[in-house]
Amino acid sequence: MCVRKSVTMVSITSLLLLVGHHYVSAQPVVPIIQTIEAPVAKRIASFPLSITTEQTSVLIFPSNIKSVDRGSAALLCKTVKEAPNVLKIKAANDSLVATNLNVFVADGTLFPFSVRYQQIPDLLTLDFTDPKQSDDWHPVNVSKYGMNEVEVQQFSDIVAGLPPFQRTPHSNRIGSMRAQVSGKYYQQGILFFQFTVENQSQLPYELDFARCYIRDNRSSLRSSDLEKEIKPLYVHQVEGNTISPQSQAQIVFAFDKFTIANNKHFSVEFFERGGDRNMRIKIKGKQILRVRPLLPYLSDEYSNQSFNF
Template identity: 20%
Template structure:
């Protein structure tokens, strides 16, 4: 009886999927990647032939498909999605398909043609973080600019490659398909992608989205201006030494970034030449015989007010700067340190920030 009951349940489930079956035709090439964009997460995929292949993209709702070889025999592609729908596609070969994206409502073609060179690198700048990159031809390579999530560099490995597809998918799920063609002297070496898929020539003011921060450089500039305009909210963290004062006057949090407002005052008549400022986390020293572990932190951005001299602090003057660090917390046995070093001098200043103070960061 249990076996019969289970069989009935399976047959009922299959009948539900069949009732929702949707059939379509797909033209697939070995030189172009086609993206299938479903409304629900992909649960099951079956390629009817080993001559086609593909993979789920980062969103879980998109599937890439491409041919391994030209002129393959007509085959099938089957997909089941989380909303209970079963999709059956007839897949056939076409060297240059007239669409790049299928989404069950429309077919989107690669309307924008970009010239690619084997001697020059083309940069694509997107106004959103990029989650997936797909190039249809092995003679063209694409990769993220190191440490930056919205800039991609593209280059041809040979000058006479076959035209191919290049698809950028953003974190928010926008698909931007392009057609890449050989051009040893492309008119534009930088291309800006808007998520409405309008293409503009990139300018020097294009916003960069750093890999380790949720805010870009323009936003950080504005945040720095805001924090600099705020009144000091901390007055008990710092050090006074050799007629110098190095202190923390504000601590803020924005998304996944911590902002530390630092003040440096020189009450001497001799100028203070800044060599560098070091930020690091260190274990509390509990035993002289125990080695102290130190972990240096790199700022993702440093804001200086306009017209400030970043390297020399004149006598009887002060300066402020704002350090942007990737958001973090500390256990009770670790301490955050800020240390400023004088170039060719001995006025080194250091102060600490406890784990409890970091938790008091003001949201902005």
């Protein structure tokens, strides 16, 4: 079948070349100018926002504010510590020239505003947790091809509830405690490590902190060259950071994708608060490569369930 198809393609190509030769011979030579159209940018409408100097406008967003870009220094903006999804804004003076404001929030959404001064604004409090604000305006999803912070947290919480599919590598048993890698997943540039921590003792285990780093296998190197600490994007921990006696718990770390050379290893350490039952797991580079794609796995394991993201 493949041979017949190849012969057919060669025949068609030869025929087209022959026809083209006769056509070109019969026509005058005309220079060809290829026109390439520039891509047309999608126009995004900005939400009209009026502010004043004597009163504070309050904007409420669906998730925590990550960044605020002001078009003018005359825009005075401040986030609220107790409510990180709330932005307070007012004008520095009444001569504020029309400008713009862009607010980036943790769910990967951009809220663009066109700002102008108005002595008495029409609205002082705007709630953007309601997705339906206007027929001709909507926020912009700027994380279309990546995973935003909220999604990383949601996926980590889901991974914590998945059944383990491996039991190694694991730490040494310290005081009836042991930690092991029970799952590794990858999705949209994010690595998820699922750890199972077993407490077979009669005392609760209180997790103080965990430390993750890439370490060189050659101990003769200087300490500055020996290891590189890696900060997780998110950690799903057990409630109260406490593992009850005769029980176990799942802890999930989410990292930006990384790989390591054969002469290095990825090390994860768990430290006990007020105790010495500290555990360390060494993960080789080839073990990191053996991950499962998260979404197809979820589809197979939970085909009858739905998840809201």
